[in-house]
Amino acid sequence: MTNDWVDIKNADVILVMGGNPAEAHPCGFKWVIEAKVKKKARLVVVDPRFTRTASVADLYAPIRPGTDIAFLGGVIRFLLAGDKIHLDYVKAYTNAPFLINPSCVFEDGLFTGYDGEKRRYDKSTWIYQTDKDGYARVDPTLSDPNCVFQRMKKHYERYTPEMVERVCGTPKDKFLKVCELVASTGVPHRTMTSLYALGWTQHSVGSQNIRSIAMIQLLLGNMGMSGGGVNALRGHSNIQGLTDLGLLSNSLPGYLTLPNDDDEQLKTYLERRTLKPLRPGQLSYWSNYPKFFVSLMKSWYGAAATKENDFAYSYLPKVDAPYDVLRVVELMSQGKVNGYVCQGFNALASFPDKPKVAAGLARLKYLVVIDPLATETSEFWQNYGEFNDVDPAKIETEVFRLPSSCFAEEDGSLVSSARWLQWHWKAAEPPGEAKGDPEIVGELFSRIRQLYAKDGGAFADPILKLTWSYRITSSPHPEELAREYNGQALADVPDPKQPGAFLARAGEQLATFAVLQADGTTACGCWIFAGCYTPAGNQMARRDNADPSGLGIFPAWSWAWPANRRILYNRASCDPHGTPYDPSRKLIWWNGQKWVGNDVPDFKVDSAPAEGMDPFIMNAEGVARLWAPAMAEGPFPEHYEPFDTPLPKNPFGKALNNPAARVFPGDAKAFGKPDEFPCVATTYRLTEHFHFWTKHARIPAVLQPQAFVELSEGLARKKGLKSGDLVVVKSKRGSLKAKALVTRRLPTLVIEGKEVEVVGLPIHWGFTGQTKKGFLTNTLTPPVGDANIQTPEYKAFLVSVEKA
Amino acid sequence: MNVTRRGFLKLTASGIGATSVAALGFSHRRALADVRLFKLTQTSETRNTCPYCSVGCGVIVYGLGDRAKNARTNIVHLEGDPDHPVNRGTLCPKGASLLDFVNSPSRLRFPEYRAPGTSEWKRVSWEFAFDRIARLMKEDRDRNFVAKNAKGQTVNRWTSTAFLAASASSNEAGYIFQKVVRALGGVCFDNQARV
C-alpha cells in the first residue's frame, strides 16, 4: 500500500476493482464503511461477481475476467478526452511532458522491437529524447506529438465506451457512471483510493493492470494524498515482509537484486543499479545503491567481506533467468530439481496446473516440509481417492515433515500491508516437539556447516564464513535477528557536515538508513528496515495509538518502513510551492526552512521548493511515470486477452495474448479453446476461509464446510442445474467435481455479441483438514504467468460445466 | 429425541415437580438468577498479531497458566486488541476463530518421515531428521553446484534444490532463511507473493 488501512477513511471515492476487501480483508474494509458513514464517500465496485463488497457498494459494474486494461484504458480515455484531470499535478509531477524517442511506436497491438521467436522485446528504442548533458527533454506545454501526454492520448483513443462494452461486457451506462465518479476526484480537494489485490495481479497482464490504475491516480492527482494512493491489499500476514526481505528468486533484502551472469564485477553490478538523475536537480535515491549493498554484504559476511575481495561479491549466486515457481515446476517436471524445502507453503495446492506439480514432486529425491499443519503438499504421495489419485509405491521421494510453531508460540514481527512492522509476543509453547522456524533453519544450517567444515565440498567459503554470532548457535533468537537486519555501525561513522561529530559510533544500532556507508563501516541486513531497532530499542514494539492529526497516521504505533513514513510520495500532496493541495488533510508542508508535518516527509527535508526537486525521489526522472519503459510488454498498458480466451481474436489489435509472457514449450498445448471450454472461470477466496489453512480449524470449517462452484442462472438453465447439484468442471488441464450454487450474482455477459458465462471457483478445499474433502482448484488453472513477475493467471481461464 | 429413558423420567419428574409447585404458588427457592461464570478471570494476556491476512490486526491471546517452569500454558481464547489502531478490537470470522487453528487436530507434533515407495508416516527424532536432511542437501549441492556457466563466468549457483518460504512467518524467520539460502547459493526461492 502506498497509504495505509486507516487512511482509507479519508477518501471521497473508493474504487474496488481487482479485489474483494469485504471478504478478504474485513477489518481493513472497516475503514471503507467508516468513509461511507462519516465522510459520505461513494464505494464503486467493478468485479465479475456481485461480491459481499458489492453488496454494500453505491455502484456496481460487472466485467469479464481478464479485461481490466480495456476497462481502465476506457477510464483513461474518458479523463483525457473530457479534460477531467488534475492538470497542474500532471504537468509538475509526472513524465507527461517528457519527449519520447520518435522511433518507438505502437502498431497493430505491438510496440517497436518485438521478437516473436523469443517472445521478448528489444527495448532499445523505448527511451526519452535527451539533451547534450544526457538529461531527458521535456515539453512543458504538453503539445509536442512525441511527449508522453500526447502519445498516451493517442494510445487510448481506441478505448471507447463502446469498445469497453464489447470487450468487458460492462453495460455502457454503468461504465460511464463509474467514469464520472472516478473523474470527480480530479480536483485538489477530493481523492479516490484504489483497493486491489490478486484480482489484478493474477493475470498474464497483471503488472500492467496495476500500471493502469497508477496512471489514472496520477492523472487525477491522487498519489501522495491522504485518502488516495494505489493500495495493494497484500495476502498473507507477512507477504509484505518476505517481499521486503527479498525471499524471491532474484531478489535481495530491500529491493536489491541478485547479480546476473553478466554482472561479473562488483563495479559493473553497482553501476547498472546506481541510477543517475534523468533531469537536473533530482535526487534519484537509488544512487545510494552501493551503500545499501555493501552494508548487506558486511552484515552477512562481516570481516570476510573486504574492499579487496569486493565485499565477498562472488559469494552471492548469479542468475541467468528468473527462477520463479513456474520455472521450478518446469525444471522439476524435467527431473532437474532433486530437493525441495517447503517452509509453510502448500505448493501442491498453490501452484497452477496441479497435475504438473504432482508429477514434478514425484520426481524429487527429497522433500522437506516445515509447517504447523498437515498440508496436502506433505501428503502428495498419499492416495486420497479421486482427490489425489496416486500410487505411493511408485513415488520414490523421501519426505520429511517437521512441525513448526505458530504465531502464538513465538516472538517476532510481521509487516502489514501498510508497511507497518508490528512486534508480537509468545504466549505459549508449541505443541509436542514442534520448534520455531528460526530454530529449524538455524539447526539445519549449523549441521550443513559442520559437514562442510569437516569434509569440505563445493564452494564452501560462503557457508563457512557466513556471520553467525548468535548466542545459541542452533537457535538464533528473534531479537538478535531483528537487531541484525536493522543494522549497526562497525566503526565510528563521521558526520560529513560537522567535523568531530558522528552519525553513529562503532557497535551502535543504526537509527536510520541515511547513515549507511559504502566503505564497509556499516552493516545492515535490510536497508529499508533500518530504524526499526535503534539505540532507543525495538521500535516495532511501540504501542502508542495517539493520532494527533486525526488523519489516522499513528506515528508512534509500531514502525513503518521506510523511515517510519506512513504515506508514500507525500511530497506530492503539496503543490510545487510546498503548500498542501487540500488544507483539510495536510500531510506535510514547507515551513520556510524545511519540510515538516503530520507524517515523515518523503523528500529531502531541507530542499526548498524553489530548488525544483520533484516528489518521486525513487525515480531517476524525479517524477512519476505515465510511460514506463521498464515493463516487459510495453511502456503503455495494452489490452491482451487471457491465454485461455473465449474470443478468436483481440478486438484491440493483432496480438491475441500478452506477447511477452513466458510460455514453456511443453505448455503451449495446455491452453483451452472456447469450442471445448466455453465458460470463463475465475478463482477466488471466501471470507470464511484463509487459503488452505483454516480448513484445519473447526469453526471456519463449520462456516463453509464443502467445495462449491458458483454459476449464473443462465448457465444453470442451459445445463439443467440447480443449487446443490454435483457438477463436473473441466479445463484443458484437468477436471474436478463440486456442488453447484446457482446465483444471480454471477453474470451472463454479452461479449462481441455473444453470450459468455462466468463460472466462480472458490479455492479453499483439499484432502486434509476438517472440511469435507474436495479437489484442489488449481487442478484447472493454466501454467502461465505475468510477463514481468510471473504471477500465474488464476483469474481468467476457460472451463466447461456439466452435471455430474 | 436422543434422551435416555432414565434421563427422560428424571426430566419429566423433576420438571413437573418444580413446575407444579411453582404453579401452585410456592417457590422452592428464592427467585434468583445468575449469569454464566466469566471465562477469562484466571487467564494471562499476551499481545500478538493475527497470522492470516495483511491487515495485521492486533489480537490478545488468553492463556491458562502463569508460565511457571513446571506448567504448560494452554491457550483458551483469542480476541481482538481494542488498542490496535486498525482493527480496534474487531476480527473477521477467521481471526475470531484463531483458537481452533492454534489447537487444530491437524497441528504437527513430532518430526515424521515417509520412506520412498511407502504409504505411511513414521515418527522420527529431530536428530534423525536434521542429520539426514543436512546430508541430502550437501550431497545434492556438492554434485550439482554450478561454479561457472557455459561462457566461463563465475555464477556460484545451486539450482537443483529449491526453497519456499512462508509468507505468514515472521521477518526474523524470513531473514535467517534468506541469509542461509543465499549462502548455499540457492536461487530457486519464492514466497507466496506470486501465488
Place this chain on the structure above:
Amino acid sequence: MALETQDIRARSATTTSVPPSARSFQPEVSKLIDLSRCIGCKACQSACMEWNNLRDVVGTFEGSYTNPPDLDDQSWTVMKFNETEVNGQFAWLIFKDGCLHCTEPGCLKACPSPGAIVQYQNGIVDFQQDHCIGCGYCIAGCPFNIPRLRKEDSRVYKCTLCSDRVAVGLEPACIKSCPTQALSFGSRPEMLLQAEHRLTDLQERGFSQAAVYNPPGVGGTHVLFVLPHGDRPEAYGLPKDPRIGPMLALWRSTVARSLGVLTMFSVLVAGILHYMRHGPLEVPGEDGEGTPAKGGQP
C-alpha cells in the same frame, strides 16, 4: 457476577415477585444491527461459537452461503443470505439471525419451569439450563423461531447476549468482533438514537424506505435492526408484526395454568406407564454407574 444476581426483572413460571433490584438504577442495554453496514462476513457467528465454547458439526454445502443452514443448539446466531428483488432491482439481503431479547419475551411467558428463563433488569433474556425441563414451550412461544432443543441433554439453548461478558462490563462477543461496526452495543436510548441517525444517510443513498425494526407487538426488542428496505422486513426473514400468541396470554391465566398442571401430571403418568411396560434399562449414565447398553434403543 454475584452483584448481578438479584437484578432480574422477570422469571419464568414464578408467582412470587422477584426480589427488589439490588441497585436503584439499571441501564437497559441493546444491540443494534445495522444491515446497511453488514458485509455478511460471519465474524459474529464465529466469535459467538468461540466465546460460548460451541462447535457445531461440519455440515455439507446445501446451495447457499448460509452455514449451518439454520440456528441450532450449537449456532446461536447464523448469517442468512437471500437473493431477491426489491422494487424490481436485484438485492442480496444478508441478515443476522438470532435472539431479539424481546421486552415481552414469548419464551419466558410460555416457560412452565420456574427460573429456566429469566429477564435481567438490563433487558437480556437468558436461559438457565439447570432449570430447563426440555418441554419446548419456549420454542412454541417465540414469535421469531429462535430457541433450539439440544438432543444430547434435552435442554433449550439460544443467544444469551453474552450475559457473562455484559456482567463484567464487556460487549457481547459478536459485537466486539464485527469488523464494520454493523453491530454496536450500548444503552437502549443511545442505540435507538444511533439507529434513527443512520436512516438519514440511507435515505440520501436511495433507500427511501429505510427503517428501524423494533416491533411493538413484543414490547420492543433489545436487538434492534436498521433495515435498508424497512418496508419489507419479511424479505430479510423478520416477521412484519410479531406478537406473542393468544395461547400464551391465556397461559398466564390461572385457569390455563391449572390445565397446564393437569397436562403435566398426565405426562408423568405416561412416563410411569412407559417405565412399567419396558422395564428398567441399564444405560451408560452420566453418573457413571451404568454399564454399556446392550440391545434396545432409548
